Amino acid sequence: MNNDLGSASTDRNWERATLEKLVFATIKEQQSARRWKIFMRLVWLAIIGAIGWMVYTNNTVASSASTPHTAVIQIKGEIASGAEASAEYVVDALRTAFEDKGAQAIVLLIDSPGGSPVQAGIINDEITRLKALHNKKVYAVVEETCASAAYYIAAAADNIYVDKASLVGSIGVLMDGFGFTGLMDKLGIERRLMTAGANKAMLDPFSPQDDAQRAYIQSMLGEIHDQFIEVVKKGRGERLKVTPDTFSGLVWSGQQAVNLGLADQLGNLDYVAREVVKAEEIVDYTHKENVGLRLARRFGASVGEGLFVAARSAGVQLK
Known part of the structure; x- marks a missing residue:
């Protein structure tokens, strides 16, 4: 009888631990997705800013x-x-x-x-x-x-x-x-x-x-x-x-x-x-050489590295 109670308790502990892992994994995935969205928004803001800078320097x-x-x-x-x-x-x-x-x-x-x-x-x-x-x-x-x-x-x-x-x-x-x-x-x-x-x-x-x-x-x-x-x-x-x-x-x-x-x-x-x-x-x-274009090229290289790092942190594999 005691063995049955111990076995049931172990099963419950295992289920609890598994659920906790799943919850934490879900939270971590949601956090990564949010970080990725924020990063992409920053990328687009930077691109728009670079375009605006190019227009400004051209004029x-x-x-x-x-x-x-x-x-x-x-x-x-x-x-x-x-x-x-x-x-x-x-x-x-x-x-x-x-x-x-x-x-x-x-x-x-x-x-x-x-x-x-x-x-x-x-x-x-x-x-x-x-x-x-x-x-x-x-x-x-x-x-x-x-x-x-x-x-x-x-x-x-x-x-x-x-x-x-x-x-x-x-x-x-x-x-x-x-x-x-x-x-x-x-x-x-x-x-x-x-x-x-x-x-x-x-x-x-x-x-x-x-x-x-x-x-x-x-x-x-x-x-x-x-x-x-x-x-x-x-x-x-x-x-x-x-x-x-x-x-x-x-x-x-x-x-x-x-x-x-x-x-x-x-x-x-x-x-x-x-x-x-x-x-x-x-x-x-x-x-x-247009300053905006030069910055855009440098920014492009930085974006490439940032995308790789962000993708790796989000669990995305680049092959």
Whole structure:
């Protein structure tokens, strides 16, 4: 009889313990679900906030440019597709600045060793078009360097201002590479190259240089050089004092550039805004990576990690 009572008591204790476990498990699951809902709401709030921030940053220039001002577009670093000084970004900034009624003139603030003649040509052409369309002046202000493709762009400006120690010029075209045929011969390496087209492997660094191909490339570089020279002559006009070295690829100091007619006078950004444009307020139209987009990307990475942690804490398996 006592054994039966003990057995019944044990069963009741087991049932109670099982029920308690089930209740606690249910409560824990409900708490996890609530935490997950709260987390997802925070995620959506953050996304909405990021979108609002992007809209705000996109409209910052327009809202700050209601009064008369000097519009500045920086051209810094390599001029190349995908770079900050690419035609895509510079042209977009130019159009925004020209279309803003508050912008009294546009200043190209240049510090670049050059880059792609194609990108520079696109920018030069667009400056010429926009000047005629909006009847606004464009001034180039050189900081450290304005060479090669950078000078190609500056030539479209109405006036070029430099520091006396700036580096200006390098009106030339180059194409460089390496040749490894001698080293391959010493190492006993055989080049096995198959092509369809007699000139398909032109400039291949592991093959001997072909005189006919070299002459072809040289003529092509000469043609691009002539285009560069024409742009400079058109932009500088009678101010340019042509010498045998003008288009040789040499660079000059800012003071020498003024003497040669490659630049107009010494001056910096503040001087041009104050004394030339007569609008001391400066508004920067330079393309910059949108802060909202950058934060959104970083936020996206954080969200991914947060989702993983939250899913793991909620008992969700990611496979």
